[in-house]
Amino acid sequence: MSKGRNQQRSKLFSLRCPFLILSLSVSLLMSGLSAAQQVKVLESDDTGILLSFQPGPLTKQTVDTDSGEAEILRLADCGITDEVGYPMLPEKSVLVGIPLEAEVSLQIVSTKSVVQSGYSIAPLPKLVGERRNGELFYEKHFIKDPQVYCHDVFYPPQVVSLGRPGPFLE
Numbered sequence: 001m002s003k004g005r006n007q008q009r010s011k012l013f014s015l016r017c018p019f020l021i022l023s024l025s026v027s028l029l030m031s032g033l034s035a036a037q038q039v040k041v042l043e044s045d046d047t048g049i050l051l052s053f054q055p056g057p058l059t060k061q062t063v064d065t066d067s068g069e070a071e072i073l074r075l076a077d078c079g080i081t082d083e084v085g086y087p088m089l090p091e092k093s094v095l096v097g098i099p100l101e102a103e104v105s106l107q108i109v110s111t112k113s114v115v116q117s118g119y120s121i122a123p124l125p126k127l128v129g130e131r132r133n134g135e136l137f138y139e140k141h142f143i144k145d146p147q148v149y150c151h152d153v154f155y156p157p158q159v160v161s162l163g164r165p166g167p168f169l170e
Contacts, residue, residue, distance in 0.1 A: 039094050049096060050109065058090075063122055065142030070122035080124065085145030087121040087155050098165065106162050123149070 043050040055078070060071045074080075078090040098104060125140035148155055 039092065051094065051096075053092065053094075055090070055092075060119075063142065065122055065125075065144075067142075067144060068120070070120045070142065072122050073119070081156060083124060083145075084126045085123050085143055086148050088124045089121065089155070091156075093163070104162060104165065106160060108160060111159055 038054060040052045041049060042052050055075045057075075059074045061074070062069055062071055072088055073090060075090040075092075078092045081087065081089050081091050123142055123144045125142045127138045128141055129136050129138050131137075
């Protein structure tokens with residue numbers, strides 16, 4: 001293939017290269033690790049990528065909810081799960097570049113977990129807006145969704161999930 005054509009193809013790839021978001025759900029099972037939080041690429045070749053994630057120390061904040069006091073758990077550089085009424089837990093998203101024609105699959109090679117108890121995890125609050133004297137004010141309503149809080153199951157149910165592929169334009 002000629003050098004010019006190869007450069008065109010490379011430019012096309014850099015403009016149209018889809019990216020995939022991996023959501024690493026850092027539930028209470030994984031939060032007991034105390035190493036500095038980081039996502040590392042352990043291996044990467046034309047057949048796949050192997051990532052390692054070690055969360056940092058867990059911090060907690062106590063808040064008043066509609067059903068009493070509860071904790072908000074946080075990890076540095078992590079977002080939180082986003083379903084109103086469901087447990088508000090730390091979550092890490094990782095953007096991974098993949099070729100256009102790639103077939104995407106996910107395999108968990110191994111996990112280490114520490115079960116921790118004694119927490120009353122706050123639900124993601126519903127924000128309710130109200131106008132007062134021409135200004136908009138928001139109140140947080142921490143209402144637990146009974147479909148999740150009344151069952152003894154892990155949330156989120158999977159440790160890692162694939163997001164949707166999308167373009168990343170430079």
